[in-house]
Amino acid sequence: MPLIAPSLLSANFLHLNRDCEMIDKSEADWFHLDVMDGRFVPNISFGPMIIGFIRKTTRKYCDVHLMIEEPEKYAEAFKEAGADGLTVHLEACKHLHRNLQQIKSLGMKAGVAINPHSPVCLLTDIINQIDTVCMMSVNPGFGGQQFIPETINKIKQLKALILSSGSPALIEIDGGVTLENAKSILDAGADVLVAGNTIFKSPDPSATISALKNTGR
Ligand code: DX5
Ligand code: ZN
Numbered sequence: 001m002p003l004i005a006p007s008l009l010s011a012n013f014l015h016l017n018r019d020c021e022m023i024d025k026s027e028a029d030w031f032h033l034d035v036m037d038g039r040f041v042p043n044i045s046f047g048p049m050i051i052g053f054i055r056k057t058t059r060k061y062c063d064v065h066l067m068i069e070e071p072e073k074y075a076e077a078f079k080e081a082g083a084d085g086l087t088v089h090l091e092a093c094k095h096l097h098r099n100l101q102q103i104k105s106l107g108m109k110a111g112v113a114i115n116p117h118s119p120v121c122l123l124t125d126i127i128n129q130i131d132t133v134c135m136m137s138v139n140p141g142f143g144g145q146q147f148i149p150e151t152i153n154k155i156k157q158l159k160a161l162i163l164s165s166g167s168p169a170l171i172e173i174d175g176g177v178t179l180e181n182a183k184s185i186l187d188a189g190a191d192v193l194v195a196g197n198t199i200f201k202s203p204d205p206s207a208t209i210s211a212l213k214n215t216g217r
Contacts, residue, residue, distance in 0.1 A: 004028045009196050010199070019205075037068035052080075088100075111133070123158070159188070178198050182216075
């Protein structure tokens with residue numbers, strides 16, 4: 001079964017506690033927390049303070065997706081806020097290997113996110129250092145966008161790279177995941193499905209999480 005990671009970006013921030021409790025009680029596996037700085041992406045979301053509050057509502061894995069420049073400046077703050085995994089963008093890191101070492105030395109799982117334009121081969125020499133590859137299936141910055149179909153082929157390429165290298169990396173797909181396309185994403189080799197809009201704009205978010213979890217069953 002896939003791991004399901006609801007993205008809080010689409011939650012109601014006036015009722016954050018309610019939405020966190022819903023995820024905590026649901027079949028979801030991870031909390032996906034999208035941090036945006038208005039520089040790496042054209043939007044600003046939230047930072048360590050909000051994540052610290054979310055942390056108090058759950059014992060589930062908190063998967064923090066940094067869409068920020070200079071992530072090394074903030075890794076410690078996110079660790080202190082309670083992140084279990086920290087994902088940095090390939091495109092934002094001049095010294096990606098060093099970034100991953102920093103994250104692991106702080107005791108967190110190390111993730112690398114790649115934008116839709118970045119080819120999978122850019123991960124070849126770093127794949128064995130990665131715990132999670134977050135493959136963007138939309139251009140990062142906003143929830144509720146359409147899934148980019150070319151991603152399916154990239155998932156297959158990434159799966160092949162992981163198998164041939166013996167890397168333990170999980171494949172996480174982020175952006176535009178729906179009940180309709182989830183099966184083809186998983187069939188291509190994905191392990192983790194991030195979903196924001198699909199969950200929070202549905203009439204019964206908890207049932208939608210369950211439907212995603214049981215995709216194809
Ligand atoms: C996009 C974020 C995603 C986003 C997913 O920049 O990284 O996590 O919130 O939202 P949906 O599922 O609505 O595309
Ligand atoms: Zn994300």
